[in-house]
Amino acid sequence: MTTSLANSDDEGNARPVTRSALMRPVAWLRSHLRAEADRWFLFVPIALALGIILYFSQSVMPAGWLALPVFLFMLASGAIAWRLGERRPLRMLALSGLAFMSLGYLAAALRLAMVEAPVLGRAGTYGLLGTIVELQPTANGARLLLADVAIDGLAPAATPALVRVAVRMATPIATGDRVHLLARLQRPQGPALPGGFDYARQAYFQRIGALGFAFGKVDLVGHTGSVPLAQTANPLRQRIAERIISFWPGPTGQMSAALLTGLDAGIDQATWSDMQRSGLAHLISISGLHMAIVAGTMFLVLRYGLALIPPLALRFPVKKLAAIGAMLAVTGYLLISDGSVPAVRSWLMVLVSFTAVLLDRNPFSLRLLAFAAIVVLLYRPESLLGASFQLSFAAVLALMSAYEAGAARLTQNRREDPPFWQGPILYVAAAIVSTVIATAATTPLAAYHFQNITTFGALANLLAIPLSTFVTMPAGMLGLALMPLGLDRPAFLLMNASVWVILKIAHLAASLPGSAFLVVQAPILALVLFGIGMVWLCLWRGRWRAFGLPLLLGSFVLILRAQAPDMLVQPYFDMAAVRDPDGSLRLLSRQSNSIIRSSWLRAMGQQAANAFPLPFTGAERDLSCDASGCLLARHGRRLALSFDAGAVAEDCAQADLVIASVGAERCEKGGARLLGPRALRSSEGVAVWWTGSDLVLEKVSDDRGRWPWTWHPGQGHETDQTADAPVAALPDATSGPNPGAE
Numbered sequence: 122m123t124t125s126l127a128n129s130d131d132e133g134n135a136r137p138v139t140r141s142a143l144m145r146p147v148a149w150l151r152s153h154l155r156a157e158a159d160r161w162f163l164f165v166p167i168a169l170a171l172g173i174i175l176y177f178s179q180s181v182m183p184a185g186w187l188a189l190p191v192f193l194f195m196l197a198s199g200a201i202a203w204r205l206g207e208r209r210p211l212r213m214l215a216l217s218g219l220a221f222m223s224l225g226y227l228a229a230a231l232r233l234a235m236v237e238a239p240v241l242g243r244a245g246t247y248g249l250l251g252t253i254v255e256l257q258p259t260a261n262g263a264r265l266l267l268a269d270v271a272i273d274g275l276a277p278a279a280t281p282a283l284v285r286v287a288v289r290m291a292t293p294i295a296t297g298d299r300v301h302l303l304a305r306l307q308r309p310q311g312p313a314l315p316g317g318f319d320y321a322r323q324a325y326f327q328r329i330g331a332l333g334f335a336f337g338k339v340d341l342v343g344h345t346g347s348v349p350l351a352q353t354a355n356p357l358r359q360r361i362a363e364r365i366i367s368f369w370p371g372p373t374g375q376m377s378a379a380l381l382t383g384l385d386a387g388i389d390q391a392t393w394s395d396m397q398r399s400g401l402a403h404l405i406s407i408s409g410l411h412m413a414i415v416a417g418t419m420f421l422v423l424r425y426g427l428a429l430i431p432p433l434a435l436r437f438p439v440k441k442l443a444a445i446g447a448m449l450a451v452t453g454y455l456l457i458s459d460g461s462v463p464a465v466r467s468w469l470m471v472l473v474s475f476t477a478v479l480l481d482r483n484p485f486s487l488r489l490l491a492f493a494a495i496v497v498l499l500y501r502p503e504s505l506l507g508a509s510f511q512l513s514f515a516a517v518l519a520l521m522s523a524y525e526a527g528a529a530r531l532t533q534n535r536r537e538d539p540p541f542w543q544g545p546i547l548y549v550a551a552a553i554v555s556t557v558i559a560t561a562a563t564t565p566l567a568a569y570h571f572q573n574i575t576t577f578g579a580l581a582n583l584l585a586i587p588l589s590t591f592v593t594m595p596a597g598m599l600g601l602a603l604m605p606l607g608l609d610r611p612a613f614l615l616m617n618a619s620v621w622v623i624l625k626i627a628h629l630a631a632s633l634p635g636s637a638f639l640v641v642q643a644p645i646l647a648l649v650l651f652g653i654g655m656v657w658l659c660l661w662r663g664r665w666r667a668f669g670l671p672l673l674l675g676s677f678v679l680i681l682r683a684q685a686p687d688m689l690v691q692p693y694f695d696m697a698a699v700r701d702p703d704g705s706l707r708l709l710s711r712q713s714n715s716i717i718r719s720s721w722l723r724a725m726g727q728q729a730a731n732a733f734p735l736p737f738t739g740a741e742r743d744l745s746c747d748a749s750g751c752l753l754a755r756h757g758r759r760l761a762l763s764f765d766a767g768a769v770a771e772d773c774a775q776a777d778l779v780i781a782s783v784g785a786e787r788c789e790k791g792g793a794r795l796l797g798p799r800a801l802r803s804s805e806g807v808a809v810w811w812t813g814s815d816l817v818l819e820k821v822s823d824d825r826g827r828w829p830w831t832w833h834p835g836q837g838h839e840t841d842q843t844a845d846a847p848v849a850a851l852p853d854a855t856s857g858p859n860p861g862a863e
Contacts, residue, residue: 147211153665154210161214163487163660166494168218172225173502180826188230195223229502232326233829238282240321240830241331244307248273251284252345253298255355257386258362262289264386266329267300269345281330288335296356299342306333311831313720314689315808315819316642318570325830326503354456358382361457361601368610369617376405377613377620381597383407383458392624397571398637399630400560400578401585404623407458409513410586412467414594415454416475420447444478447471450598457601463509466497470517487521487660490514508570512563515655519562520555522659556583565651565673568640568680572723575637581630585623592619642724643683651676685725686808688753688760691717692801692821694782697762698730699744699753706730709746752776755811761793769795778816780807805832 154161176183202216251267267284271277286304294300309324309332324332362384366374372392379385385405396402403410424443428434448471455468470493474484482489494514497504504510560579568574575581593616600612630636654672689698697709698721706722708730722730744753749765750772761772766784773779773788779795786797796807796818805821825831 151210153663154214157662158210160660160662161217163491164218164656165221166491166498167656167660168221169225169228169495169498170505171218172222172227173229173498173505175222176226176229177503177506182233182826182828183230185230185234188227191223191226195220195227198223225498225502228499232502236326236328237829238325238328239279239330240325241281241306241308242279244305246303246305246336247275248301249284249286249304249306250299250301250342253294253296253300254283256294256296256359257384258290259287259386260389262287263294264288265294265300272306272331282328283330285329285332286335287333288339292339292341294339294341295344296359298344301340301342302335303337304333304335306331308832309830310716311805311825312821313717314642314686314724314806315821315824316645317720317724317821319825319830321830322503322828323507326501358384358457361604364604364609365600365613365617368613369621373617373621373624376624377593377597377617379405380407380411380593380620381454381457381601383464392627395624395627395631397573397631398575399581399627400575400637401581401623401627401630403512404585404589406509407464407467408509409463409467409470409517410589411594412451412454412464412471414590415598416447416451416471418595418598419450420444420475423447441479444475448475463513465501466493466504466510466513469493469496469500485521485524487518487525490517490521508566511570511652512566515562515566516559518655518659519558523554523558552583552587556586562655565647565677565680569643569648569651572640572642572726573637574640575630576635577630577633581626585626588619588623592616593623639723639726639728640680641683641685641726643680647676647679647683650679684810687755687811688809689721690762690780690801690807690809692804692806694762694764694801696721697751698725699751700725702743702755707744708732709751757814758811758816760809760816778809778818 198216199220202213202220205213205216249267249270249272251270253265254268255266257264265286265288267286268282270280270282270284272280272284284306286302286306288302309321309329311321312319324330359382362378362382365378365381366387368374369377372389375385375387375389376392379388383406388405393402393405396405420443423446424439427437427439427442433439451468451471455464458464470490473489473493473496477484477486477489497510556579560582564574564578596612596616596619600609600616603609603612650672654669654676656669658666658669658673660666685700685704687700691697691714695710696714696717699707699709701707704727706725706727706729708718708721710718710732718730722728743755744751746752746762749763749768751762752772752775753760753762758778759776761776761779763769763772763779763781763784766781769779769781769784770789772781773791773793773795775791776793779788779793780801781795781797782801783798785795786799788795796804801807803822805825807821808819810817810819822831
């Protein structure tokens with residue numbers, strides 16, 4: 122049957138287009154999908170992720186009643202897909218994908234409802250009463266997490282569930298104490314610029330509704346003797362950390378304590394910087410590597426230890442007993458660690474792997490990785506949006522895909538009686554290859570989230586990871602086992618010594634010329650291309666997997682060619698930044714905020730900013746400032762910053778875009794676009810680009826939408842605009858090198 126005479130042959134004669142010709146691409150796709158039917162399950166977490174992204178990408182929080190039609194649609198599409206089976210693979214896969222997307226959407230909605238808690242409406246000084254559920258020592262005191270909170274002037278329905286406060290340790294306090302203090306509090310801070318890291322969203326899912334710093338001493342009211350179930354291990358964590366640090370005070374002891382307990386607030390900024398620039402920052406936070414080391418060490422010790430006892434080895438499956446022991450050990454490690462989302466995610470993956478051992482399955486398979494991803498996405502759907510989830514799964518996905526591709530070839534070439542030197546050589550080769558693969562898989566993500574690309578990261582990891590695997594973590598585990606007996610000193614000294622070597626490696630790698638270079642914050646399209654390309658390349662087996670390579674290349678090109686904003690302005694005009702033609706950054710700061718400053722520097726790909734006094738005239742004479750404002754002229758366009766109400770009218774007459782902190786909300790004369798004080802505050806911050814002869818303005822609020830963690834006009838000041846001190850109250854994920862960690 123013909124359709125239309127749309128084409129012609131070489132002689133100009135009409136040639137019919139048959140239906141079979143149109144269906145060839147469909148047939149090609151169907152044949153490839155049938156050939157890889159055993160890989161379909163691997164795309165279930167991808168469909169879940171798409172549903173989660175669809176939910177959180179809405180500009181307004183979806184209404185709760187939408188859950189019912191989405192649930193019914195999920196059931197209907199799933200039932201139809203089940204009936205179709207493999208007879209109609211394309212339709213079946215499409216409907217199955219829609220069903221799992223709906224499930225991801227519902228998981229995100231349910232999770233948001235479960236963590237619902239008030240967020241502080243207005244920044245200010247408050248009297249605060251609460252129970253300490255977490256205490257992290259810092260260089261200047263401690264960082265407290267308070268529960269069962271009462272705040273002066275706030276009704277219980279408006280009081281945050283958890284409050285994080287930085288204090289001076291004049292009064293001895295401990296976990297479980299009921300304390301009263303006077304604190305400057307603010308709501309968790311949103312992105313510093315459009316597309317930036319949203320700490321407010323992360324804090325909301327942790328149920329932290331306010332943070333700040335205390336004035337004066339902390340008054341001890343009493344001791345409750347109990348803390349919430351999730352924080353019951355905090356006193357033990359604190360004692361373990363203090364014990365480790367007592368053997369080796371300073372950065373070494375602090376990092377050793379962080380590896381076992383997750384209490385990393387005492388690590389100084391210089392150590393954070395060295396670990397970041399060397400590519401070793403992932404060793405600080407408890408994640409998959411640490412969980413795998415703990416579980417793997419316990420598994421090997423138990424398996425070979427039990428094998429040395431003939432009655433047990435002959436009567437019982439020692440491999441499965443060792444797997445159970447490893448699962449118990451890693452669960453205990455999770456309980457004394459910080460219990461963060463990355464730690465829980467890694468714990469789940471380890472449990473899934475050893476469950477495979479119990480079921481006589483291969484623990485190193487992409488199907489098990491997919492199952493672990495499904496569990497994590499249903500348990501903590503918001504983790505998909507964070508850098509930690511993306512980095513860890515990208516690394517593991519790349520390693521498992523490479524292992525799957527090369528395992529058969531290695532097995533075929535394996536000799537039955539290899540020479541003694543082959544084992545060490547194979548280990549070194551495997552370490553080099555795995556480090557290169559993991560680095561290649563995570564570098565684009567690190568560049569996107571942290572605007573940092575490490576040059577010697579692979580070499581530093583090649584030296585540090587074996588030390589951490591075979592000395593640091595096993596010694597730490599031995600120390601924990603011997604701690605109740607008081608025999609832990611040698612083990613913890615050995616652990617600290619190995620950490621000291623790791624810190625030296627980090628410092629050496631970070632101090633080398635060109636050890637790291639900064640890139641500009643890339644558009645979200647770079648992350649999208651990377652995700653699609655990575656999934657396509659790693660999950661398929663056929664030659665068509667190569668289609669993922671151009672997407673990965675395009676992602677990296679977008680990251681390297683990203684254009685930094687020409688101007689950034691805070692919503693209350695306390696800080697503004699201007700990018701000079703040479704790429705350097707100039708900062709106008711009326712009220713300093715180091716978090717905003719560091720976020721701007723990182724997003725602009727700069728390490729430092731030049732302050733300019735008032736009055737000021739730029740070297741290129743394109744920027745001029747005085748007490749009433751600034752005027753920036755480039756590419757035939759003018760942008761004015763107005764600090765004085767009387768200057769707004771003049772700026773409206775001579776500029777194309779006016780951003781004003783005071784005065785009118787629109788220009789009475791002239792054709793300028795005016796972003797007045799009310800619009801500026803509701804924007805939560807703006808970024809401006811010169812694109813050719815045009816000015817492009819983006820608002821932080823446009824990216825965030827209206828969600829429970831976002832600020833809306835009429836709620837009061839979103840953040841405390843008057844002080845730098847609240848930085849100490851923020852988690853290390855913000856002040857340290859890993860702002861995207863959950």
